[in-house]
Amino acid sequence: MGGKKKRKRKEEEGGSSVYSETPPDFALLASLYPSFHPFVQFSPRPTIRWTDFNATRELTRVLLHHRHAINWFASSSSSSWIPDGQLCPTVPNRCNYVHWLQHLLSSNIIPDAVSTGDGKVRGFDIGTGASCIYPLLGASLHGWTFVGSDVTDIAIEWAERNVNNNPHISQLIEIRKVQCNANAPGVEVGESVNGVEITLCKRTDTEVASLPLDFHDSENKIYHGPPILVGVVRDDEKFDFCMCNPPFFESLEEAGLNPKTSCGGTSNEMVCPGGEKAFITRIIEDSIQLKHQFRWFTSMLGKKSNLKYLISKLWEVGVAVVKTTEFVQGRTHRWGLAWSFLTPKQKSSISLPDKKTCPSHLRGLQCQHSAINVLEAVKSHFSSCGLSCALNTSSFTVDVAASKDDCDSILRNELSIINKSVDWKPTRETSNASLNSSLERLCFRILVFQQIPGTLLVKGSLQDRNSPLSGTFSVIFRKLEEALRNKFCTKSV
Numbered sequence: 313m314g315g316k317k318k319r320k321r322k323e324e325e326g327g328s329s330v331y332s333e334t335p336p337d338f339a340l341l342a343s344l345y346p347s348f349h350p351f352v353q354f355s356p357r358p359t360i361r362w363t364d365f366n367a368t369r370e371l372t373r374v375l376l377h378h379r380h381a382i383n384w385f386a387s388s389s390s391s392s393w394i395p396d397g398q399l400c401p402t403v404p405n406r407c408n409y410v411h412w413l414q415h416l417l418s419s420n421i422i423p424d425a426v427s428t429g430d431g432k433v434r435g436f437d438i439g440t441g442a443s444c445i446y447p448l449l450g451a452s453l454h455g456w457t458f459v460g461s462d463v464t465d466i467a468i469e470w471a472e473r474n475v476n477n478n479p480h481i482s483q484l485i486e487i488r489k490v491q492c493n494a495n496a497p498g499v500e501v502g503e504s505v506n507g508v509e510i511t512l513c514k515r516t517d518t519e520v521a522s523l524p525l526d527f528h529d530s531e532n533k534i535y536h537g538p539p540i541l542v543g544v545v546r547d548d549e550k551f552d553f554c555m556c557n558p559p560f561f562e563s564l565e566e567a568g569l570n571p572k573t574s575c576g577g578t579s580n581e582m583v584c585p586g587g588e589k590a591f592i593t594r595i596i597e598d599s600i601q602l603k604h605q606f607r608w609f610t611s612m613l614g615k616k617s618n619l620k621y622l623i624s625k626l627w628e629v630g631v632a633v634v635k636t637t638e639f640v641q642g643r644t645h646r647w648g649l650a651w652s653f654l655t656p657k658q659k660s661s662i663s664l665p666d667k668k669t670c671p672s673h674l675r676g677l678q679c680q681h682s683a684i685n686v687l688e689a690v691k692s693h694f695s696s697c698g699l700s701c702a703l704n705t706s707s708f709t710v711d712v713a714a715s716k717d718d719c720d721s722i723l724r725n726e727l728s729i730i731n732k733s734v735d736w737k738p739t740r741e742t743s744n745a746s747l748n749s750s751l752e753r754l755c756f757r758i759l760v761f762q763q764i765p766g767t768l769l770v771k772g773s774l775q776d777r778n779s780p781l782s783g784t785f786s787v788i789f790r791k792l793e794e795a796l797r798n799k800f801c802t803k804s805v
């Protein structure tokens with residue numbers, strides 16, 4: 313696909329932002345902001361040293377002010393708006409997420425329940441950080457109201473400070489401290505590892521302290537830290553969305569030091585046992601309990617490889633719609649995952665309902681076509697898709713078997729049709745090598761019979777409804793339905 317087409321697709325998904333079109337002009341910013349000037353190297357072309365934490369922090373400050381009218385000067389004499397070493401957000405990357413949320417909210421995919429009664433969009437930012445970047449951006453760009461939560465005292469203190477420094481939007485933002493459950497086992501967020509705050513990425517040559525042994529235990533992928541949504545969101549609250557830039561990494565070693573940039577980030581901000589996979593899994597679990605209190609649940613991901621697991625987890629818990637996107641900023645790639653329990657209003661894209669509600673009946677084929685004609689069309693449809701099938705003219709059935717690869721490729725095709733705006737139910741991961749081979753195939757039967765005089769009914773039934781591949785059945789059946797309607801129906805029935 314050409315670059316133009318790709319960009320258009322991204323824009324349709326809400327996956328690009330103003331920063332892809334108009335990157336920061338360092339020379340202009342240096343001339344407007346004397347505090348930024350010393351960090352700019354003008355030759356061969358204006359840029360900053362990305363490995364210098366003070367330079368990236370200053371860039372964030374000036375961009376927030378210049379582009380978003382967000383005031384970053386503390387009211388005290390301090391000129392910092394986040395303390396040394398705390399994660400310093402890059403504005404373009406954070407804007408991409410806000411831009412995508414705006415796209416989701418306005419896309420009309422799910423019912424448009426106004427949460428607060430005052431007509432304002434209300435969001436919940438999980439782990440708002442010292443910068444409070446998402447509430448500040450969301451409030452300033454779109455007038456959204458926010459609750460921003462965090463677990464550490466330092467994040468709460470500075471987030472409040474940053475909100476108060478922006479009186480024009482401060483009324484829109486509430487900062488909420490997550491009360492850590494004293495009995496919760498595992499990580500003690502708010503305390504530092506080994507009693508020292510370990511700073512990541514601050515400098516390229518920063519040493520990362522060694523960790524206690526049990527911190528390396530990657531076996532336990534279950535999140536067992538402080539509450540995330542359940543226990544933090546109040547019973548009477550409703551939100552249009554939640555968002556999260558989670559601690560991506562499982563360990564300090566994994567977080568490592570990115571030699572190319574310096575965005576700061578402490579252990580508390582960057583690391584959680586089980587990494588983002590465990591953290592987002594907990595958000596998914598919380599979302600089941602809070603399904604009526606949020607329109608959209610969303611999170612950012614740092615690793616594409618976690619998407620597959622999380623999407624299948626989502627379908628397992630019975631969500632109604634899943635969306636993903638990719639955020640690309642320079643050489644940094646991030647992914648967005650969104651889900652909702654509200655039934656989509658329109659079928660703008662594919663949704664695979666749960667097994668019990670799989671469409672499996674095609675009614676109303678006019679009887680001027682014989683059942684045999686229809687049966688043969690069924691067989692030739694599946695044969696042309698490369699699936700193995702057997703026609704039985706005495707039982708009026710076609711038995712079809714699709715391999716896991718067939719199912720994956722059917723889903724992939726669907727995905728490309730819907731411009732990679734993903735609404736799909738992938739096959740469950742089959743990591744267990746001893747898996748019975750029948751589980752690796754999706755077997756189903758198509759039956760054609762006369763339901764009432766004059767009309768034929770085409771019915772599909774799965775051989776094993778619990779097959780991990782059964783999610784693909786609704787796509788397969790819908791494709792068959794389309795093919796049969798095109799061939800036999802003069803008008804939609």
Ligand SMILES: C[S@@+](CC[C@H](N)C(=O)[O-])C[C@H]1O[C@@H](n2cnc3c(N)ncnc32)[C@H](O)[C@@H]1O
Nearest residue numbers: 401439440441461462463538539540557558581
């Ligand atoms: C990667 S930082 C993101 C900060 C900011 N939102 C940003 O995008 O720059 C993750 C944040 O989540 C916070 N955090 C970790 N566990 C949390 C929990 N259970 N509830 C709320 N915040 C949490 C950390 O303290 C940290 O500030």
